[in-house]
Amino acid sequence: xxxxxxxxxxxxxxxxxxxxxxxxxxxxxxxxxxxxxxxxxxxxxxxxxxxxxxxxxxxxxxxxxxxxxxxxxxxxxxxxxxxxxxxxxxxxxxxxxxx
Amino acid sequence: xxxxxxxxxxxxxxxxxxxxxxxxxxxxxxxxxxxxxxxxxxxxxxxxxxxxxxxxxxxxxxxxxxxxxxxxxxxxxxxxxxxxxxxxxxxxxxxxxxxxxxxxxxxxxxxxxxxxxxxxxxxxxxxxxxxxxxxxxxxxxxxxxxxxxxxxxxxxxxxxxxxxxxxxxxxxxxxxxxxxxxxxxxxxxxxxxxxxxxxxxxxxxxxxxxxxxxxxxxxxxxxxxxxxxxxxxxxxxxxxxxxxxxxxxxxxxxxxxxxxxxxxxxxxxxxxxxxxxxxxxxxxxxxxxxxxxxxxxxxxxxxxxxxxxxxxxxx
Numbered sequence: 001x002x003x004x005x006x007x008x009x010x011x012x013x014x015x016x017x018x019x020x021x022x023x024x025x026x027x028x029x030x031x032x033x034x035x036x037x038x039x040x041x042x043x044x045x046x047x048x049x050x051x052x053x054x055x056x057x058x059x060x061x062x063x064x065x066x067x068x069x070x071x072x073x074x075x076x077x078x079x080x081x082x083x084x085x086x087x088x089x090x091x092x093x094x095x096x097x098x099x
Numbered sequence: 100x101x102x103x104x105x106x107x108x109x110x111x112x113x114x115x116x117x118x119x120x121x122x123x124x125x126x127x128x129x130x131x132x133x134x135x136x137x138x139x140x141x142x143x144x145x146x147x148x149x150x151x152x153x154x155x156x157x158x159x160x161x162x163x164x165x166x167x168x169x170x171x172x173x174x175x176x177x178x179x180x181x182x183x184x185x186x187x188x189x190x191x192x193x194x195x196x197x198x199x200x201x202x203x204x205x206x207x208x209x210x211x212x213x214x215x216x217x218x219x220x221x222x223x224x225x226x227x228x229x230x231x232x233x234x235x236x237x238x239x240x241x242x243x244x245x246x247x248x249x250x251x252x253x254x255x256x257x258x259x260x261x262x263x264x265x266x267x268x269x270x271x272x273x274x275x276x277x278x279x280x281x282x283x284x285x286x287x288x289x290x291x292x293x294x295x296x297x298x299x300x301x302x303x304x305x306x307x308x309x310x311x312x313x314x315x316x317x318x319x320x321x322x323x324x325x326x327x328x329x330x331x332x333x334x335x336x337x338x339x340x341x342x343x344x345x346x347x348x349x350x351x352x353x354x355x356x357x358x359x360x361x362x363x364x365x366x367x368x369x370x371x372x373x374x375x376x377x378x379x380x381x382x383x384x385x386x387x388x389x390x391x392x393x394x395x396x397x398x399x400x401x402x403x404x405x406x407x408x409x410x411x412x413x414x
Contacts, residue, residue, distance in 0.1 A: 017123035017237035019116040026112065028120045030127040030239070035177040035200065037112060037120055 002097055004081045006059040009096025012051050016092060029091040038090055043069070047083055055096045058084060114154055117205045118142060121158045123239035125207055128173050135163040135228055136170070136242070139213065139252050143234055143243040149250055149276050150269075157197070157206040163228070164221045167196070167211045174198055179207060185363035188340035190327040191259075215255030217320045218295030226293050247286045250277050251296055254303035261328055274306050284309045299324050322403055329399065332385075333367075334392040338400040357389060358382055 002008075015030040025045055028037040040048050043065075050064045059073075062080050066073035087093045112120075122138055129136035139159040145152040162170050171181070179198040195210040216223045230245045244252060253273055257266040277287070288309045291297045297304065298321050301311045314321060326335050337356035341349050364371070364381045371377040 015127065015239075017120050017127070017239050019119050019237050021113070021116070026116050026120065028124055028237070030124055031131075033176060035124055035179065036202065037116075039111075 002095075004058070004085050006062075006077060006081075007057050008081075008084075009055040009057055010051060010061070010084055010088070010093050011055045011096070012053050013092060013094050014053070027092055032091040036090070038092070044083060047080060048087075051084075051087075051093060112202075112204055114156070114204050117203055118155050118158060119237045121203060121205055121207060122241060123237040125158060125160055125174065125209075126236075126241035127239055128177075129160070129162065129170055132166075132169055132173060134166040134170055135224070137161045137227055137231060138234075138236075138241050138243045139210070139249070140256065142236065143232075143241075144249055144253060146234060147232075147243075147246045147249055148280055149246065149253060149273060155205070157208045159195075159208045159210060161210045161213055161224070161227070163224050164211065167209060170209060171196060171198070174207065174209075178202070182206070183362070183366045185359065185366040187333060187359065187363060187367070188336040189333075190323050190330065190336045190339065213252060213255065214259055215299040215324065216251075216294045216296050217299060217318065217324070218293070223294050226290075230290075246277075246280060247282055247290045248294070250282060250287065251291055251294065251300055251303075254300045255296060258300065258302060258328065260330060270303050270306060274303065277307065322406070326399055326403055329395075331392060332388055334389050334396045335400055338393075338396055339403065342400060342404045357386055359385075 013029060013031070017028040017030055019026045023045060024039060024041045025048060026037050026039050027048070028035070046065055046068055047061070050061055050068070058077070058081055061084070062073040062077045065076060065080065069076070084093065088095060118141060122141065126136060126138060137160070139161055141155045141159060142152075144150050175181075175198075177200075179200045182197040182199050184193070184197070191214050192212075194212055194214050195208045198207040198209065212220045212223070218226075227244050227248050228242075230248055231242045232245045233240055233242055235241075243249065250273065254270065257269040257273070261267045284304075284307050287307060288297065288304060288311070291300050291304060297311055298314045298317065301313070304311050317325070326339070330336070333356075337352070341352045341356070344352050359367070361378050364378060364385070368381050371381045
């Protein structure tokens with residue numbers, strides 16, 4: 001698989017069930033072979049909510065989050081790449097180069 | 100900003116979240132296979148304001164006739180496994196398969212029919228499906244019976260084994276809720292007639308104000324329903340199985356009724372403590388309960404068997 005970079009395009013997969021609690025989401029990818037829910041909490045909630053159903057680059061995503069958190073986008077880009085790659089491995093998002 | 104993270108929720112999934120997610124998931128999987136399925140009771144009944152919100156422990160899904168195996172196969176691939184169900188006689192044909200998952204705190208009960216709807220099963224399902232309502236659960240569209248049908252579903256659930264399960268107090272609450280929601284006696288009796296539930300739901304319909312005379316020549320299904328309603332345990336089912344068995348098989352059946360195999364006993368009474376002591380206590384309690392129930396059960400089952408024999412001769 002291609003490495004993750006600032007210009008990697010990502011979007012939410014369709015068919016995700018989501019329940020919302022205060023500062024927390026539980027998500028379940030309905031099309032995955034398994035039936036495994038995942039909890040997203042803390043700043044992960046902002047990241048998840050910023051990932052749209054149309055493709056955007058990780059760099060755009062970082063910019064958006066940085067505006068919400070009032071911080072330098074370059075300081076969070078690494079964390080966002082890590083997080084987004086985990087979401088991808090759980091079948092919750094898809095990459096533009098693999099869609 | 101902290102490091103964003105994602106956690107696998109294997110043990111800490113909140114039950115309400117689990118019910119909503121499992122409801123969305125099983126509905127989606129059924130739809131993906133092209134299987135029509137309706138979610139019964141649960142959070143939908145609360146949304147329809149037919150009962151107070153309460154924490155469910157399982158998702159009840161009614162699957163269209165003939166599609167149960169396909170759905171179960173699909174769920175098993177995703178890690179849901181059938182809960183052990185002892186092979187014992189039942190007065191009413193077993194209506195559901197319970198599926199459990201190691202990482203989920205709730206079960207999925209997949210029903211191939213809903214007891215008490217005595218009409219042709221395919222016609223009943225089609226009727227429920229044609230009058231379905233749609234809801235968003237965890238962001239996913241799911242289907243459920245409309246309010247009037249769900250009222251009957253809840254009523255039949257309460258009336259199925261009132262002697263054993265003590266749910267009769269749900270009936271007045273349900274009647275009040277249905278009236279509050281503007282459901283009319285005409286709507287209820289019309290739907291009950293279509294689904295073959297005027298007699299099985301009779302106590303509910305009467306309380307609602309409907310005039311439903313008792314069936315003077317009840318069908319076998321209705322008589323079994325009534326026999327089941329009076330059951331606390333499985334004494335009546337065992338007695339009926341013995342009555343129907345050929346003479347040479349009767350002693351073995353009686354023995355198994357009194358002393359079921361350990362796996363069966365534990366399946367029936369999961370609360371039994373581990374080890375032989377638990378089993379011995381379970382058998383002893385079973386024999387004591389059986390003796391208590393036998394006089395009443397014996398006369399009811401004899402009457403049932405006699406009517407069957409009489410009907411058999413007339414045919």
